[in-house]
Amino acid sequence: MEQLAKDVQPPKWAYRIFKWYCRSDRFEELSGDLEELYQIRSESIGKLRANFNYCWNVLRCCKSYARKSDNKMDTSGALIKSFFKLSLRHIAKNKGYVALNVFGLGFALAFCTVAYMIYGYNREFDNIYTGENIYRVHAMRPGVEGLDRYELSPLALEEVLADDHAGVKHAVSHLWARVNIKKGKYYIPSSISFASPSFLKVFDLPLKYGSKENFSEQGIYLTEAYATKLFGDEIPIGKYLSVFFHGRKLKDVEVLGVFEKIRNNSSFDFEGLVNIENMLNHFELGRDDWETHGFQFGQYVQLTNSDQQEPVEAFMQQYLTPYNDANPSKKIERFELTKFHDPIEETTISYTNMPVWIRDFLIFCTMAVLILIVACFNLANTNVALISSRVKEIGVRKTIGSSSRMIFVQFIFETLMVMILAFLFSLSMTNIISEEIFSMMDLQYLLTDLDMTGVLIFVIAFLLVITIITGLVPAFYAYKFKPVTILNHRLTAKGFGVTHYALAIFQYSLSIAILLSGLVFMQNADFLKEQDYGYDTENLMIIRVKDGNEYAQLKTALDEELFTKEIFGSYHYILGYSDEANIKVEELTTEVSNYKVAGTFLEKMGVTFAAGRDFRDGSQQDVSSHIIVNQYFADQYFLGEAMNKQITVDGEVKTVIGVINNFRDDSMYSDYEPTLLIFTAVPEIDKDYLFLRTNGESHQEVHRAVEEVWADLLDRPMNYHWQHDYAYSDMIYDSKQLANIFMWLSVVAFVLSIVSIMAMAALHVTRKTKEICIRKVLGANVLQILSFVNRPFMKILTASFAFGILMGYFLPDAILSAVYFEYIEISWIQSTAIGLGIVSFALIVVYITVLRPARANPAEGLRAE
Amino acid sequence: MGNYKLGSLEELVILIVAMRYDSAYSVGISEEYKKQTGKSINISAIHTVLYRLEEKGFLESKLGEASGQRGGKRKRLFYITPIGKKAIDEQQTLREQLRKQIPEIAFQWNS
Secondary structure: OOOOOHHHOOOHHHHHHHHHHEOHHHHHHHHHHHHHHHHHHHHHHOHHHHHHHHHHHHHHHOOOOOEOOOOHHHHHHHHHHHHHHHHHHHHHHOHHHHHHHHHHHHHHHHHHHHHHHHHHHHHOOOOOOOOOOEEEEEEEEEOOOOEEEEOOOOOHHHHHHHHHOOOEEEEEEEEEEEEEEEEOOEEEEEEEEEEOOOHHHHOOOOEEEEOOOOOOOOEEEEEHHHHHHHHOOOOOOOOEEEEEEOOEEOOOEEEEEEEOOOOOOOOOOOOEEEEHHHHHHHOOOOOOOOOOOOOOOEEEEEEOOHHHHHHHHHHHHHHHHHHHHHOHHHOOOEEEEEEOOOOOOOOOEOOOOOOOOHHHHHHHHHHHHHHHHHHHHHHHHHHHHHHOOOHHHHHHHHHOOOOHHHHHHHHHHHHHHHHHHHHHHHHHHHHHHHHHHHHOOOOOOOHHHOOHHHHHHHHHHHHHHHHHHHHHHHHHHHHOOOHHHHHOOOHHHOOOOHHHHHHHHHHHHHHHHHHHHHHHHHHHHHHHHHOOOOOOOOOEEEEEOOOHHHHHHHHHHHHOOOOEEEEEEEOOOOOOOOEEEEEEEOOEEEEEEEEEEOOOHHHHOOOOEEEEOOOOOOOHHHHHHEEEEEHHHHHHHHOOOOOOOEEEEOOEEEEEEEEEOOOOOOOOOOOOOOOOEEEEEOOHHHOOEEEEEEOOOOHHHHHHHHHHHHHHHOOOOOOEEEHHHHHHHHHHHHHHHHHHHHHHHHHHHHHHHHHHHHHHHHHHHHHHHHHHHHHHHOOOOHHHHHHHHHHHHHHHHHHHHHHHHHHHHHHHHHHHHHHOOOOOOOOHHHHHHHHHHHHHHHHHHHHHHHHHHHHOOHHHHHHHO | OOOOOOOHHHHHHHHHHHHOOOOOOHHHHHHHHHHHHOOOOOHHHHHHHHHHHHHHOOEEEEEOOOOOOOOOOOOEEEEEOHHHHHHHHHHHHHHHHHHHOOOHHHHOOOO
16 A cells, blocks of 8 residues: 655655554555545645644544444453353342441541541641741750740840841741630620731731731731621621620720631630730730749741841840849740741640640550451451452362452452442541540540542542452462363362461450450540549549639628539639749758648648648638648658658748648659658638639539629629549540440451351351361261361450450550559459450350251252262 | 334324435444434444334345445445335325314414
């Protein structure tokens, strides 16, 4: 055939594509048509456009009339279709097992996704602020071990940084506070950030309504969620709100704008943003004040470029002296700048929102991974077990020409289908679980708040990896089958292989370990709840009052209430703020925490005395010259004999009249070491807190009644807490919630294991039908049959029992010791008993499964074979 | 009436094939189409219609002689079949029938 003239050749690659695509019997005429058109076009519209036109025509001609009927695409399409059909058939035939695997894997996937969310929460922390060269100002203060890092600095630093250093573009002061916002007659507890107007320039939060111009002293910006909470669907711009801070009313603020949704994982987790001037003016604090006055101001700077970090750091050091002079008890060694977007060190002491510490979720994440492993093993196990009933199918397929690779791919495909179903199931679970987990930290964080590319990559990679891992075992198992062996019935007689044993033992021992761990974590939650703090925290409501008069007024009103068991007052309360006192014992001087208490406060708090007595109500002498110390103090300074010894407290000489036993004044996470504590008495008028001990009525009821009494007497929000919740902190609550989750996990693991062993037993029996029948015919009784059939299960369960008990002992112990300082001791007896219980239960299940075929008429069984 | 359903493009293509007896191939048909209707049409659309009509039995085809014009590649020439003729005839009769039944008054807009 002639070729076209060289200068009128259409693009070769397009020609080749068409040649590849087009069926051979029509290629000549079709390509001829295209080339003729090309010739006509190149003469009329030029070569370049003709080329383009040719390519376009090639694309248009790739239609059904030109397609090869024996195209490779067809084969692979048909193959995938057949894989899909086979998988569906497999699922339909084994609904029970598949449903169980979907359930188990779905749970495991959901837990792992939540674990990923926790990781993502930290990874994307502060991502919403896109500004560059932002730094946190950290004050380095000498601590017990080297320097402690505080994200706190004096207010005056903002002005000198912004005004006196050219490298600083903006400086921002920030103070996070819990306030009450008054709406109508209600006080709504809210979290507010007080910040300099430059905050809006440095941290570029997008506004939904309003404008960022003119952030005046009496302005407030609200978050979208909070604006809806306060005003519903109304646009709140221009509305006024009253803010109560520490019970005092600040100047009313006007809503200037509403931010678009701010995710929880950011340093500034506020509901409203108020100009810091409002609060400074109210407390009469100057901008040039180096003293912190107990406020936790944080400073943030935006530099002109990153090279300025060192010069600015050096510049700040000259202000150490004024700061240290103004705050003699909180001296710092140097100021440091830390990049705002760098991960925050866990030891940093900050009053802004912080990332969550992975340590808190160690237990959760470990359990998530364990349950995933169990679910995967279960899938692999049931698949391997189910293959034995499909060997004939595989044999026939191999005989009629299916390659081993095709069989392999098909089994992987089946696993993938189960994984996809599990993924769909997990989608519904993820939100429920994540809500539970994040609500422990008072956070509202959804999967959709995360960067979706990351989530997608995670889910797809996760699904693929799990599919390959779990699919490989059964796929290889099927891959190796020789059709002749199968069709000769030789393979069916084979019992458990080594892989099968190993898989089953591992899965079962892991389930025992998980169940034991779940129980231990639950017991630990109870154990923490029962921990003695050294004083009575139960049913104690603490209400903040202004002075002794207000205290007396409220006491009179509350005394009439039925729930009141006892009311007393004090200046400080245990676990609350205390004063720092300079004391002198003989020639030794030091600083200790001084709790100022009124009258018989200690006794009423349930603190026990090792020696001496408590202060007396209204005793002037106690106020002026007596002191109570704790046992630790007595041991440190007086070798245990502290009674009647002299101590100089802030220049006044006082005599020890009592020694109390040490009590815990921190949380359970840390190693508790008693601290030096002294107690001095204050006059009756100096009562800042009212303590209401109830008879055990529900907290909500009491709170409602007290609030009513309060509202009748006073026109400001009531500030209160329950000492028990406070002392035990959220940790107990968290620990209880965690324990519930573990119980769930344990149950899932247990159900999965029981069902998988049932599946194994049933399949094992099917395989052994012929043997059982022959044995019966030859005279074996049911018991002998049972013991023979159950032998492999006995082996599996005994081995799992041993491994499970060991893991169930060391695993929770290792996790708990990493998280809590004090935790429950795990008893061997309990572990063994529970392990035995689980194993016996499994054995019973196996026996029941095996019993029916063992008792069946052998003639029936043999006929079927 | 038999079951000879034709689309309007199909009808036009059959007519052109019949008109260009012994020289009806896709490129020629597409050019004729443009000439007659004033509208251009992609070659792929002509191919689709031609192969479909051949499948239905309205057209038949054979490969022509090789010439130097298109890289030596042969053209597929299409011819109308008796069924094809019947189909266009029926289409024609139906149209004429309908046209005749329109009352004169339907075209008098001025009164």
